[in-house]
Amino acid sequence: MKRRRANINPPLKLPPSRWGETFFTQPRVAPPALKRHLVACCVGMALLILGAAGVTAIGKPEPFVDVSEAAGITATHRGHWELFEDDFASGYLGIGQAWGDYDRDGWLDLYVTGNRDPSVLYRNQGDGAFVVSQLSPQVALDDADTGGAVWADYDNDGWLDLYVLNHGANTLFHNDGGRGFRDVTEKAGVGDAGKGTTATWGDFDGDSFLDLYVVNWSCFPECGDPNITREHDEARDTLYRNRGDGSFEDVTRLLEYDLLLGAGFSASFVDYDNDGDADIYVVNDQFKNMLGNILWRNDGAGCGLWCFSEVSIEAGARTFIHGMGLAVGDYDNDLDLDFYFSDMVNGMVLLQNQGDGAFVDMAEEAGVVVGPSSAVGWGTVFFDYDNDSWLDLYLTATEFIQFDVFSGPEGMMFEYRDYLFKNRGDGSFADATPQDWLVDLKPSMGLAYADYDKDGFLDFVLGNWNEGYQLYRNTGAIGGSNNWINIRLVGGGDVNRDAIGARVTITTDDGRQLLQEVKSGSSLGAGNDTALHFGLGAATVRELRVRWPNGAEEMLSDVEVNQFLEVAYAG
Known part of the structure; x- marks a missing residue:
C-alpha cells in the first residue's frame, strides 16, 4: 500500500523572494549574540505556536522543522579561535556530520564532530529520537581538533567503520561488530599529517576494497611554515589504496604532485564520464597556492599501478574560485552527473555535464548564483526534498564582514541565511528558502542528508560553526502526495560491501529516466x-x-513504489 502524507495546508501564492538582490548590500553591525536574541524575541513565539502545525509564521507550509531538542541532538561545536591569531593559514575550520547504521538495527545513526569539544555518536532509537551511544566515548577524540567525518566498510566485514579528519593526524576507527570501536589508524597507515577537511571513499582500482582520498587545507604549523611549497609534503592531498588486509598504501605518486598542493576543502569519487570507473573531483580554496579545482580521470591499470590523467582544463572543470563545499548529482535528469560548489563572496558554480567529458557553468542561467555578496558558501547537497523527481539544492552559508580575513575567522563566520533551491524541472531553480530562515540566521557550515525517520522524505543535519548541530525533519508539507523509492545496495564478492560506485537508473511508467550513484x-x-x-x-x-562497480548489471521490473528496497549483489 502506498504511504502518502496529506498536504493539509496548500502553499500560498506569494511573490518570489527578492533577497538575492537586496539583502547582501546592507552590512550588519550587531554582534551575533544580540542578533540571535532579537530574532528570538521577535519571532520565537510565532514559531512556537505554528511550528507544530508545519506552518511558517506567515502561514506558508513549512518544508522542514527543527526537531533537535525533541530528538535529543544537543552536541556542541567549539572552534579553535586561537589558531588563527598569528596567521589565517594556521587555523582550522573543521566541522563534520555523518550518517550511518553502525549497529545494523535498520536505523541511521549520526556522528558529529566537536572541533575542540568532544565528538558525539548518537544512536537512532527508531521512534524519532536519538540517545548518546554507549560507544560514544570510544570515538569522542577529546584531545583532537576534529573536522570532517565519513562512514564506510573499508574491510568488507559488514560493519561500518568511521574515518575522522583532524588538525594533524586523522583517525580510523574499526567497528568491532557493533560492540565497540578500535583506533586502527597506525595499523592501517591512514593517519595523514595534514589538515584534513573532507574524505571520500571509492574503489578506483576495482578490487572490491574501498580506497580513500583525503583533502587537506594547508598543514601549517605542522609543516613549520605557513607557505605551501613543494617541501611541505604533508600539505598535499593524499590518495590511499586499500590493500585488502586492513592496511593502506599511500599511492599519491600516481597523481601529479604540483596539483595536490591546493587549499582543499572537499572532493568526491565520481564517475563523471560514464565509463564505469571512479574518477576524482577536488574543490580547492584559493589561498596561497591558486590551483583551481582539479579533475582526475581514471584511465585504468598501468603507470606503475594505476593511471590518472588531470583533465580539468580540457573538461572545463578547472574553476578558479574560493571553493568550499561540493554537491554531485544529475540535476537535469540527462543521465550524467553534474557538480555544484560553493564559493566565497563571488557567487557559486554549477557545472553541467555535457555527456561528452566536458562541463559548462550554468549557475547564472539556473538561478543558483549567490553573489557577488557577503555570503561565504560552505556545505551543499543535491537532494529531492519534495519527491517530485528533480534534485533540489541546499547551500549553507556564513557572512563575510571584515575585509582583513587574516585577522581570523571571526570576519567570515557571522550568522547568515541558508539557501533552499527548488528544481523547476526545466534546468532552472527557484529560491524556495522558507521566510523564517531569512531571519533565523545561523553560522552554518556542515550539511548531510538522510531519511532518518524512514517516512519517505529526506531530512538533514546542519552543523553550525562554534555553536552546535541541528536536526531538521522534512514535514512532507511540500510534495506530500508524491511517490518515492529508497534503494540500498549491498555488495559482496568482487563488489565492495557498501556498493560505493554503483549506479541505479530508474525508468518510470511515463518513460522518463532518473540516475543516481552511490557516493561516500x-x-x-x-x-x-x-x-x-x-x-x-x-x-x-x-x-x-x-x-x-564491477560492471555487472541487474534489472528489476514493476517495482512497488513508496518503499525501502534493499538490493544485494548476486554475482
Missing part, C-alpha cells in the same frame, strides 16, 4: 546516507537497473 563523502566534511532516494512525482517504477 562530499558536501563539506560530511557523510550523507549512501542509500539512493528517488522522488518520483506521480510516476511509478517500470524498470530499475543496477550497474554494479
Whole structure:
C-alpha cells in the first residue's frame, strides 16, 4: 500500500523572494549574540505556536522543522579561535556530520564532530529520537581538533567503520561488530599529517576494497611554515589504496604532485564520464597556492599501478574560485552527473555535464548564483526534498564582514541565511528558502542528508560553526502526495560491501529516466546516507537497473513504489 502524507495546508501564492538582490548590500553591525536574541524575541513565539502545525509564521507550509531538542541532538561545536591569531593559514575550520547504521538495527545513526569539544555518536532509537551511544566515548577524540567525518566498510566485514579528519593526524576507527570501536589508524597507515577537511571513499582500482582520498587545507604549523611549497609534503592531498588486509598504501605518486598542493576543502569519487570507473573531483580554496579545482580521470591499470590523467582544463572543470563545499548529482535528469560548489563572496558554480567529458557553468542561467555578496558558501547537497523527481539544492552559508580575513575567522563566520533551491524541472531553480530562515540566521557550515525517520522524505543535519548541530525533519508539507523509492545496495564478492560506485537508473511508467550513484563523502566534511532516494512525482517504477562497480548489471521490473528496497549483489 502506498504511504502518502496529506498536504493539509496548500502553499500560498506569494511573490518570489527578492533577497538575492537586496539583502547582501546592507552590512550588519550587531554582534551575533544580540542578533540571535532579537530574532528570538521577535519571532520565537510565532514559531512556537505554528511550528507544530508545519506552518511558517506567515502561514506558508513549512518544508522542514527543527526537531533537535525533541530528538535529543544537543552536541556542541567549539572552534579553535586561537589558531588563527598569528596567521589565517594556521587555523582550522573543521566541522563534520555523518550518517550511518553502525549497529545494523535498520536505523541511521549520526556522528558529529566537536572541533575542540568532544565528538558525539548518537544512536537512532527508531521512534524519532536519538540517545548518546554507549560507544560514544570510544570515538569522542577529546584531545583532537576534529573536522570532517565519513562512514564506510573499508574491510568488507559488514560493519561500518568511521574515518575522522583532524588538525594533524586523522583517525580510523574499526567497528568491532557493533560492540565497540578500535583506533586502527597506525595499523592501517591512514593517519595523514595534514589538515584534513573532507574524505571520500571509492574503489578506483576495482578490487572490491574501498580506497580513500583525503583533502587537506594547508598543514601549517605542522609543516613549520605557513607557505605551501613543494617541501611541505604533508600539505598535499593524499590518495590511499586499500590493500585488502586492513592496511593502506599511500599511492599519491600516481597523481601529479604540483596539483595536490591546493587549499582543499572537499572532493568526491565520481564517475563523471560514464565509463564505469571512479574518477576524482577536488574543490580547492584559493589561498596561497591558486590551483583551481582539479579533475582526475581514471584511465585504468598501468603507470606503475594505476593511471590518472588531470583533465580539468580540457573538461572545463578547472574553476578558479574560493571553493568550499561540493554537491554531485544529475540535476537535469540527462543521465550524467553534474557538480555544484560553493564559493566565497563571488557567487557559486554549477557545472553541467555535457555527456561528452566536458562541463559548462550554468549557475547564472539556473538561478543558483549567490553573489557577488557577503555570503561565504560552505556545505551543499543535491537532494529531492519534495519527491517530485528533480534534485533540489541546499547551500549553507556564513557572512563575510571584515575585509582583513587574516585577522581570523571571526570576519567570515557571522550568522547568515541558508539557501533552499527548488528544481523547476526545466534546468532552472527557484529560491524556495522558507521566510523564517531569512531571519533565523545561523553560522552554518556542515550539511548531510538522510531519511532518518524512514517516512519517505529526506531530512538533514546542519552543523553550525562554534555553536552546535541541528536536526531538521522534512514535514512532507511540500510534495506530500508524491511517490518515492529508497534503494540500498549491498555488495559482496568482487563488489565492495557498501556498493560505493554503483549506479541505479530508474525508468518510470511515463518513460522518463532518473540516475543516481552511490557516493561516500562530499558536501563539506560530511557523510550523507549512501542509500539512493528517488522522488518520483506521480510516476511509478517500470524498470530499475543496477550497474554494479564491477560492471555487472541487474534489472528489476514493476517495482512497488513508496518503499525501502534493499538490493544485494548476486554475482
